[in-house]
Amino acid sequence: MDNLFLYVIAFLIFPGFLFTSSFGLIVSWIDRKVSALIQWRVGPPFFQPFYDLLKLWHKELIIPATAKKNGFILAPLLGISSVTLLATILGIINLNPEYQFIGDIIVILYLMIIPPLSIVWGGFTSGNPFGALGASREIKLMMGYELPFILAIVTVFFKVGSISLGEIIQYQHVHGVMLNLPSMIVAFIVSILCLQAKLAQVPFDISEAECEIMEGPFIEYSGPLLAVYKLMQSMLQVVFPWFLISIFWGGTSFQGWGILWAVLKYIFIITLVILIKNTNPRIRIDQAVKFFWGWVTLVALIAMILMFMGY
Amino acid sequence: MNLLILFYIPAITAAITLLLSRRIKYLQEIISFAGSLVFLNYALRAFSLRDQFLKISWFNISFIDFSLDFRLYHFSKFLLIFLGLFTLLTVLYSAGYFRQRKISRFYFPFISLTLSSATAIVLANNFFVLLVAWELVTLLLFFLIAMGEGKPAAMAAGKAFAILGFTDVALLLAVIALPIAYNTWIITDLKILVGNPLSVAIYVLMFTAAIAKAGAIPLHSWIPPAAVHGPLPAVAFLPASLDKLLGVYLFARITLDVFEFPIDSGLNMMIMIIGGATILGGVLMQIMQSELKSLLSYCAITQVGYILLGIGSGHPIGIAGGIFHMLNHAIYKSCLFFSVGAVEDRTKTTQLDKLGGLATSMPVTFMACAVAALSVSGIPPFNGFVSKWMIYQSLVDGRSISSMLFLVIAMFGSALTLASFLKLLYGTFLGQHQPSEKSADPAIQFNANRDATWTMRIPMITLALLCIIFGLFASYPIKQFIAPVIGLETAGITASISIGTALWNPTLATTLIIIGLLIGFLVYYFSRFKVREVETLFIGGEKFDLENEKLFASKFFEFIERTKILGGFVREGGKGIFDIYNISSDLGLIGVNVLKKLHDGILSTYLSWCIIGLGVLCFILMVM
Amino acid sequence: MPNLSTKWLKKSPWIYHVGTGGCNNCDIEILDCLTPRFDVERFGIKLVVSPRHADVLLVSGPVSYHIKSRLQEVYRQVPKPCVVACLGACACSMGIFKDAYSVAGPVDKVIKEIDPNAIFVYVPGCPPKPETMIMGLVKALQKI
Amino acid sequence: MRSIIPIGPFHPLQDEPENFLLTVEGETVVDIDVNLGYIHKGIELLAQQKTYDQVVFLVERICGICSITHTVCFCNAVEDLLKIEIPERAKYIRTILGEIERIHSHLLWMGLAGHFIGYNTVFMWTWKYREPILDMMEILTGNRQSCGMLKVGGVRRDLDNQKLSQLLKTLDELEPKIKMLADAVQDDPVLKARLENVGTLTRKDAIDYCVVGPTARASGVNIDVRRDDPYAAYPYLDWDVIVLNQGDVYAKFLVRVLETLESIKILRQAVQKIPAGDFQLQIREVPPGEGIGRYEAPRGEDIHYVRSNGTNFPERLKVRAPSYINIPSFYASCINQQVADVTITLAAVDPCYSCTERMISAKDIRSNHLWSQKDLIEISSQKTIKIASELGIEPDLPILKKYLLR
Known part of the structure; x- marks a missing residue:
């Protein structure tokens, strides 16, 4: 029971909800600010994401009569809970690599599917054809990026010989970070591209393309539920790069200078994402799937072959 | 307890129901239900019994001993429970499903007979008994499928019988070869070290029979037509659950118990290649389907691939995962077929594009279908996730480039499965309501304003609950059912898969998610949002007829068809070019044509053939 | 207790733009407000694409009969509280199209038909310059 | 299996109200219809x-x-x-x-x-x-x-x-x-x-x-x-x-x-x-x-x-x-x-x-009959057929047919 209480604390406060969400909001400010600077604008003030969220929280909630009401309300809550769980697992293992369990990455990979799934669910239950169209695009995109992403992650599994995140982090403590190896750099590039799609950033924001299908799955969401989705998306911006850092870049440590180093690694990845986002147009869904199943998978296979050759 | 009572109960039930007419409503149903309930009761009692043997001597022909040998041990124990459970639920479901439809009076007796012969397979300790019961199940499958409507059902039944019969002949050959080569066909006495060609041949023949029953590529093609045209409860009963259990049972039994393989036999590789091909081929066909039953039937094929991958990995966790997946698959696939049947019962169609928006009117069916669909896609915390996870883990432990590729295929197949089931859920239950006026044909009545009857709801709810329970408390079925089968100590396997001991604990994670959801709901409830329901959707401000706005689920993945290689594969697959039935019938046709040419009616031609045949025979007899 | 919602609304007004028959001039000046020179994101203003997300309904142009019911529908779709900003001379008072046969009336009249308590802000000009618009919005936020 | 995706009248693609009805199969557009007239001001x-x-x-x-x-x-x-x-x-x-x-x-x-x-x-x-x-x-x-x-x-x-x-x-x-x-x-x-x-x-x-x-x-x-x-x-x-x-x-x-x-x-x-x-x-x-x-x-x-x-x-x-x-x-x-x-x-x-956004109404003064779009297309296609027969070639009415069939 004591243990459960600690887990609940972890879930709600430190690596879980409170930490990830506030960090995520800061990151979404960084995102908007850097984008604005690239576009020669000033950008929003620091607390803008918080203001947006608080405002949405106090707005009216509109539920269309044709929507499947329970699913419509449940979808964003399920999404944010799973992201919180993801953050909790990642955080606990990063804090204490010994605290692992075999095969936890599989759990993490599957938990990573739930946030897109909740978006899809929201789009489908809203009853709006644009929502359904956006959701169907999200499914297709998911089909696209899963293959190379799994290939890239599996490359790490086989280098380390384990599917436990803690062991991968410990391996990197002993043998140096994964990114020292050429094969891992290739795999890392692949996973950055998949990260772009997982975060639904341009050029892969196809599911919520605002000028085509008007934010797709989110079109019917308003007020608090929209706030939950926005929060979920900014939490994803923390969790997914954190996962990549953990398996490719030696994880994060929360002691002394480790914090700074961890933040720097994180900012590097997120800056890369923002740069890609701001220098590309959105591509079509079939182009995206072809891109992922074609070139990216090829590159991921090259990474795998390099890994088996020992590089 | 006498083991034979387990055959007698369903056999007696079958005999009684066979005598009854369909005219007295629900009588056959009630008796069949009572019979399977009693069977389930005995199966549960048998679970706590010690392992035991039973031998009923019959007659001997020279060295072949035609006695009836039975053996009760862990594998059969837990299979018996699920055989009973599935029969019970199927009978209950059939009672609702055939309330307004006509069905042959042989349907319920045959279901009970199937249970009886399946019990014989499970309990057999003798390949002779197993073979007879195996043939019986095939025959009953043929009859049950043929009870569907019209000629297509007969064709589908014929196809199923052709493929399964062909593979049963393979099993027959293997079983005949056993006493000749090894002097016995008692399973526990056999320990065959695979090495010489004969043992390999025997194994391959048995393996063929097993995977044909389970429905792995390339012997899968009987499942889709049977699923589409057969009576739905029978489909949920046999191809979706029982045949999988039996096929995988035979496969696991011969692979684990009877045959011993040298380490570098390459057999694992063969099994895993078949498994990988089954996953990829099945899932690619699956996402293209626009008919609910054929989508589910292809999914039934796909999931066999996971089982083969798990068992083929040779790793204890993989084997445990494979067997657990077999069980899970039977559970959620029956649940899916049942919910599709409920939809069909209400709407009289299973075409994805003619359905839509049923979630509000059929909430129970929707929930059951959603749970089973998420479970089959391997979403935590449902049961499909646990077994898939165990399979993945065994693949990672393989640590070769091939097992890595199989891991990728398995995980990718899982993502595609999710995609196809989201399509199913959207097309059937979410999305827009299908207009009722459009059915000009009075026979097609849209009666979807209420949920299925309770006899149909209870099986669905039971199976959906099993999906959740086996996911949340996965350690229980693994400890109780699976671990003894592969001979691992209970403590050993739980330590090595670490379910329930380490941080990841499905129960804990689910608790956390539920706490999150609860907090969300509390906040939602107490902050007293102004909630307003509006009539209209925002579709650009114009008022439209929502019926035209429906996005058709069948076209979700049409872009795959437009790609060159993959699209070509999918198109050709859809036409049945990879169907071994078609291929062999084409080859047969060629053979017939050749024979036709030889068969020209001239006496001298026949005579010359006779002489040539004699010469060949002489040559063989003299020289060999 | 002060109304929290308006407090945060001032910090992040999200705008939904409804063209109701203007001459395009106001519309492109609204877009201009987003661009580097004026950059209204400094004030947390964001152009959204669905009225469900909006706080401020930016209406430009006189309301023609054809678009009238659609405008009212969009107003119903917006979660309250919300502000209606009438942009340009046409939206404020129909401007040069006062005598036209197919114009239903200025924006405030049309909206008040369905919600008499709606809050309005008027930004006159033909077209109003982006600076004027920003000032109008700032005033609008003070008003609520 | 066609469905219709509307673009507009209020759509971020255009600042002005207009309406396109895209008839789609999956995501492929097979037909398009344009509805204008939202901002007709006279x-x-x-x-x-x-x-x-x-x-x-x-x-x-x-x-x-x-x-x-x-x-x-x-x-x-x-x-x-x-x-x-x-x-x-x-x-x-x-x-x-x-x-x-x-x-x-x-x-x-x-x-x-x-x-x-x-x-x-x-x-x-x-x-x-x-x-x-x-x-x-x-x-x-x-x-x-x-x-x-x-x-x-x-x-x-x-x-x-x-x-x-x-x-x-x-x-x-x-x-x-x-x-x-x-x-x-x-x-x-x-x-x-x-x-x-x-x-x-x-x-x-x-x-x-x-x-x-x-x-x-x-x-x-x-x-x-x-x-x-x-x-x-x-x-x-x-x-x-x-x-x-x-x-x-x-x-x-x-x-x-x-x-x-x-x-x-x-x-x-x-x-x-x-x-x-x-x-x-x-x-x-x-x-x-x-x-x-x-x-x-x-x-x-x-x-x-x-x-x-x-x-x-x-x-x-x-x-x-x-x-x-x-x-x-x-x-x-x-x-x-x-x-x-x-x-x-x-x-x-x-x-x-x-x-x-211009509006044209065609009125037959003699019968005081207001011609609809379909009537006008009918007249136009008849004229096309007439001219074509005068020139001795096949009349080509691919797009007009679409409207005539409605």
């Missing part, structure tokens, strides 16, 4: 109630982006009616204003096109480049758009020569940026993948649908009113008509980028060559008669028709804006495209609905 009728001087201000508000276009076009029409030649300086001033408008309109479109395909950086950058042009407009005329500079018989106000030299400086700063943009567009592989072979309008289709402006020139149709039927100061200046052959969105993008460079060239020459002197004529009265004005707007050829009955008010003003002609070509360019491609294709002709 400008033509209003014009009949205003004097010629007032009408100039009214037509300026047909469209905000093409404010110079419509005013110059109207003035051309009235001057055609009056049969007068305006002073040289006024011609040059009209050219300068027109070309400034062209630059700002093309930059606006490029930015929006970037926005539509999710490339917000392009949107922000081009609109940043556009600002100095609007500033120049403000410096020269006093307002960023809708400047009220035009007048029948010349221009209302003179331009200050000193301010014109400032224009040159702005152009010098703008030109390298536009060139950079042109290079960036040609180099970016992702942009190319997204725009090339998208929404292709073949040369035959372009001619069949009578498209005008950059839409036609991107499809290899070499038309430009500035050269074909010169007005203002264009005959005195040296410039090229940009014609490309691909006909896809990418070609339309390039045509507009290159045309912007041509406009800069025209502006430079115009500022250097502008003569001193009078800038307007006093018009005393308008005789009865009719006149037609043509003008090459940023979107294509604009036509105004004016009929006078000798009073102070025009008896009839007919406006035919370029978008009106370009919009039907969607039927040729959007079919069998993906939804994502169709949205950019719809935007690629740079449609302007406030220009387009």
Whole structure:
């Protein structure tokens, strides 16, 4: 029971909800600010994401009569809970690599599917054809990026010989970070591209393309539920790069200078994402799937072959 | 307890129901239900019994001993429970499903007979008994499928019988070869070290029979037509659950118990290649389907691939995962077929594009279908996730480039499965309501304003609950059912898969998610949002007829068809070019044509053939 | 207790733009407000694409009969509280199209038909310059 | 298994209300229907109630982006009616204003096109480049758009020569940026993948649908009113008509980028060559008669028709804006495209609905019968069949059939 209480604390406060969400909001400010600077604008003030969220929280909630009401309300809550769980697992293992369990990455990979799934669910239950169209695009995109992403992650599994995140982090403590190896750099590039799609950033924001299908799955969401989705998306911006850092870049440590180093690694990845986002147009869904199943998978296979050759 | 009572109960039930007419409503149903309930009761009692043997001597022909040998041990124990459970639920479901439809009076007796012969397979300790019961199940499958409507059902039944019969002949050959080569066909006495060609041949023949029953590529093609045209409860009963259990049972039994393989036999590789091909081929066909039953039937094929991958990995966790997946698959696939049947019962169609928006009117069916669909896609915390996870883990432990590729295929197949089931859920239950006026044909009545009857709801709810329970408390079925089968100590396997001991604990994670959801709901409830329901959707401000706005689920993945290689594969697959039935019938046709040419009616031609045949025979007899 | 919602609304007004028959001039000046020179994101203003997300309904142009019911529908779709900003001379008072046969009336009249308590802000000009618009919005936020 | 995806009336793709009904199979568009008329304001009728001087201000508000276009076009029409030649300086001033408008309109479109395909950086950058042009407009005329500079018989106000030299400086700063943009567009592989072979309008289709402006020139149709039927100061200046052959969105993008460079060239020459002197004529009265004005707007050829009955008010003003002609070509360019491609294709002709919203009602005076669209199409197709039979060829009614079947 004591243990459960600690887990609940972890879930709600430190690596879980409170930490990830506030960090995520800061990151979404960084995102908007850097984008604005690239576009020669000033950008929003620091607390803008918080203001947006608080405002949405106090707005009216509109539920269309044709929507499947329970699913419509449940979808964003399920999404944010799973992201919180993801953050909790990642955080606990990063804090204490010994605290692992075999095969936890599989759990993490599957938990990573739930946030897109909740978006899809929201789009489908809203009853709006644009929502359904956006959701169907999200499914297709998911089909696209899963293959190379799994290939890239599996490359790490086989280098380390384990599917436990803690062991991968410990391996990197002993043998140096994964990114020292050429094969891992290739795999890392692949996973950055998949990260772009997982975060639904341009050029892969196809599911919520605002000028085509008007934010797709989110079109019917308003007020608090929209706030939950926005929060979920900014939490994803923390969790997914954190996962990549953990398996490719030696994880994060929360002691002394480790914090700074961890933040720097994180900012590097997120800056890369923002740069890609701001220098590309959105591509079509079939182009995206072809891109992922074609070139990216090829590159991921090259990474795998390099890994088996020992590089 | 006498083991034979387990055959007698369903056999007696079958005999009684066979005598009854369909005219007295629900009588056959009630008796069949009572019979399977009693069977389930005995199966549960048998679970706590010690392992035991039973031998009923019959007659001997020279060295072949035609006695009836039975053996009760862990594998059969837990299979018996699920055989009973599935029969019970199927009978209950059939009672609702055939309330307004006509069905042959042989349907319920045959279901009970199937249970009886399946019990014989499970309990057999003798390949002779197993073979007879195996043939019986095939025959009953043929009859049950043929009870569907019209000629297509007969064709589908014929196809199923052709493929399964062909593979049963393979099993027959293997079983005949056993006493000749090894002097016995008692399973526990056999320990065959695979090495010489004969043992390999025997194994391959048995393996063929097993995977044909389970429905792995390339012997899968009987499942889709049977699923589409057969009576739905029978489909949920046999191809979706029982045949999988039996096929995988035979496969696991011969692979684990009877045959011993040298380490570098390459057999694992063969099994895993078949498994990988089954996953990829099945899932690619699956996402293209626009008919609910054929989508589910292809999914039934796909999931066999996971089982083969798990068992083929040779790793204890993989084997445990494979067997657990077999069980899970039977559970959620029956649940899916049942919910599709409920939809069909209400709407009289299973075409994805003619359905839509049923979630509000059929909430129970929707929930059951959603749970089973998420479970089959391997979403935590449902049961499909646990077994898939165990399979993945065994693949990672393989640590070769091939097992890595199989891991990728398995995980990718899982993502595609999710995609196809989201399509199913959207097309059937979410999305827009299908207009009722459009059915000009009075026979097609849209009666979807209420949920299925309770006899149909209870099986669905039971199976959906099993999906959740086996996911949340996965350690229980693994400890109780699976671990003894592969001979691992209970403590050993739980330590090595670490379910329930380490941080990841499905129960804990689910608790956390539920706490999150609860907090969300509390906040939602107490902050007293102004909630307003509006009539209209925002579709650009114009008022439209929502019926035209429906996005058709069948076209979700049409872009795959437009790609060159993959699209070509999918198109050709859809036409049945990879169907071994078609291929062999084409080859047969060629053979017939050749024979036709030889068969020209001239006496001298026949005579010359006779002489040539004699010469060949002489040559063989003299020289060999 | 002060109304929290308006407090945060001032910090992040999200705008939904409804063209109701203007001459395009106001519309492109609204877009201009987003661009580097004026950059209204400094004030947390964001152009959204669905009225469900909006706080401020930016209406430009006189309301023609054809678009009238659609405008009212969009107003119903917006979660309250919300502000209606009438942009340009046409939206404020129909401007040069006062005598036209197919114009239903200025924006405030049309909206008040369905919600008499709606809050309005008027930004006159033909077209109003982006600076004027920003000032109008700032005033609008003070008003609520 | 077809479903309909509506675009509009309120859709972020267009600032103005309009409605496209895309009939899709999956995500492939198999049919498209265009519904306009949301912002019909009755400008033509209003014009009949205003004097010629007032009408100039009214037509300026047909469209905000093409404010110079419509005013110059109207003035051309009235001057055609009056049969007068305006002073040289006024011609040059009209050219300068027109070309400034062209630059700002093309930059606006490029930015929006970037926005539509999710490339917000392009949107922000081009609109940043556009600002100095609007500033120049403000410096020269006093307002960023809708400047009220035009007048029948010349221009209302003179331009200050000193301010014109400032224009040159702005152009010098703008030109390298536009060139950079042109290079960036040609180099970016992702942009190319997204725009090339998208929404292709073949040369035959372009001619069949009578498209005008950059839409036609991107499809290899070499038309430009500035050269074909010169007005203002264009005959005195040296410039090229940009014609490309691909006909896809990418070609339309390039045509507009290159045309912007041509406009800069025209502006430079115009500022250097502008003569001193009078800038307007006093018009005393308008005789009865009719006149037609043509003008090459940023979107294509604009036509105004004016009929006078000798009073102070025009008896009839007919406006035919370029978008009106370009919009039907969607039927040729959007079919069998993906939804994502169709949205950019719809935007690629740079449609302007406030220009387009004219209403025509056809009434049979004898029977007092109001003809519907279907009746008119029926009459039109019968006429086509008649002409075809006279010429002895098969009548070709592919698109009309679609409407007749309804």
